[in-house]
Amino acid sequence: MAKRLPLIILLWLGTDFYFYQVVQTLVSSGTLLWCYWLIDLLLMAGIVAAIFVQRGSRMQQTLIAWLMGLMLLAFVPRLFSLPVLLVEDITRLFRGFPPRAFWVSELTLAIAAIIFLIVLFGITRGRHFYRVRRETILFPDLPEAFDGFTITQITDVHSGSFTNAAGVQKGLELVNAQQSDVILFTGDLVNNQASEMDRWIPAFAGLKAPMGKFSVLGNHDYGDYIQWESPKAKSTNLARLKEVHSEIGFRLLLDEAITLQKNGQSITLLGVENWGKGGFHQYGDLKKAAAHVPDEAFKILMSHDPSHWEGVTLDHHQHIHLTLSGHTHGMQFGIELFGFKWSPIKYVYKQWAGLYRREGRFLYVNRGFGFLGLKGRIGMWPEVAVITLKQK
Incomplete structure (x- = not known):
């Protein structure tokens, strides 16, 4: 920049x-x-x-x-x-x-x-002008028990930017209104410090999903963008942020995988730490996360930065069916009308908003729930994404 x-x-x-x-x-x-x-x-x-x-x-x-x-x-x-x-x-x-x-x-x-x-x-008004975006994705090898399985994805909360409690609550109620099987959060809970979430913990703890709530870290969550009085203060902040994920009821995945069971069948949910191109830290380790996952398992990956998809995921020896990312915010500025979409961020990221497909592998890039820098959104409205998995 x-x-x-x-x-x-x-x-x-x-x-x-x-x-x-x-x-x-x-x-x-x-x-x-x-x-x-x-x-x-x-x-x-x-x-x-x-x-x-x-x-x-x-x-x-x-x-x-x-x-x-x-x-x-x-x-x-x-x-x-x-x-x-x-x-x-x-x-x-x-x-x-x-x-x-x-x-x-x-x-x-x-x-x-x-x-x-x-x-x-x-x-x-744009900062809380939440839009629900829906995608139905077909997979030939989706376990039958998960036909119609729904995911609500939110990302890039950036709680340190929030000032309007009623506006935030409106977005959270919209998340719950989708009544999805799981809620997945793909990173950047705060701008810099874990304390930014203190006043919002009760509100985010109110999110409900019958099969659980899961999360990963984003680039802002590590506290890399401010000066700390000591390395210990920085590590303490990250440890506290991990506790916050637990307090709001999210299972934080740190280069690991869990299995979701339904009617005797299962799918695998993987979560990696932040990995990004263009000068961003590459903490995440997909090999570690998938080390004990069977090759034949149906896999959903949470990875904050969409550049991880082309940089690592597509070349991974195992087939990752669906990757969910955020990070770009759609630059909080752009045009989306009648299927046409444009934002200056497209000249920085190949995959910057919406659904992408390559060789039977899918990536969905969420435009973000919150905002950073610009205290608003112009054309690229805050998003609650609902993804339905269907058998092809």
């Missing part, structure tokens, strides 16, 4: 200069024109302040969250409205570049206003 920052700033300022032509066309007040650039100056000052605030501190996290929201409000509406100006400029090129048409500037401003309201909704 640091390498891309100059490009992001250049794109941001470039759209500002281009959109300024709309403002100049519609506004004659010099004061209002100066206010246009004052917004950019204040945001730049905020970015500088965020760089010098203590890394990982509560103040830095709050400042970054506010900056991300304000930058999106300032940048995204302009970006989506600029194609109108571009089309006009192409026609002006053949007309000797006359002054901009007043109505074109009005249309551009109207589009920007609509996008502004959408972004504003995402920032203010």
Whole structure:
């Protein structure tokens, strides 16, 4: 991200200069024109302040969250409205570049206003605008007793970002309303510290599933992104977080496997510690988790980072039928309409949201229950995934 920052700033300022032509066309007040650039100056000052605030501190996290929201409000509406100006400029090129048409500037401003309201909704209400996403996956070797077996998956809670108890409870009630056989949580319970979960333990302990609740760790759960006073303090924090999983009723799988039994038949649930590409730690060990699992067993793997699927799982000597991941959040920003989906995160992760299949093996990437950095979601709404296993 640091390498891309100059490009992001250049794109941001470039759209500002281009959109300024709309403002100049519609506004004659010099004061209002100066206010246009004052917004950019204040945001730049905020970015500088965020760089010098203590890394990982509560103040830095709050400042970054506010900056991300304000930058999106300032940048995204302009970006989506600029194609109108571009089309006009192409026609002006053949007309000797006359002054901009007043109505074109009005249309551009109207589009920007609509996008502004959408972004504003995402920032203010989108963080708890939970959506249930359903997938039915067919397997030829699924044990008959598990035909119709249902999984509710949540991931990336990031409890340290929560402030609205009613909003969180709404999401948890939606999870319980699915009445699935199991609930699986695929990592990032906290942002950095186990104590972030203290006030939320009773709420998450209320999740119910007849065949159990199971979980794995995500990259944020290890406390790798803040400064600790000592290595012991860091290890104590991780130990406490593991206790929290137990207190909310989740069986934490640390490079291990368990068997789920139903009517004399079984499937295997595996869980690995976090393993990711692109600079993320690779703690997880699939070989260790599957060491005592029969080759013929039907296997479901919980692995936080979807890059583990291509990096390790597909090449594993045993057939892993279904992998459940999270991590990407769908970048908390994107477009999903009528089967089309797009987010900038697709240029970082090949598998970033939804269902993927390769050689009879499936991966489902959940868009996440919570949020981090940006205190909201725009287009990529928080997700409760319900997966039904069926015999082919």
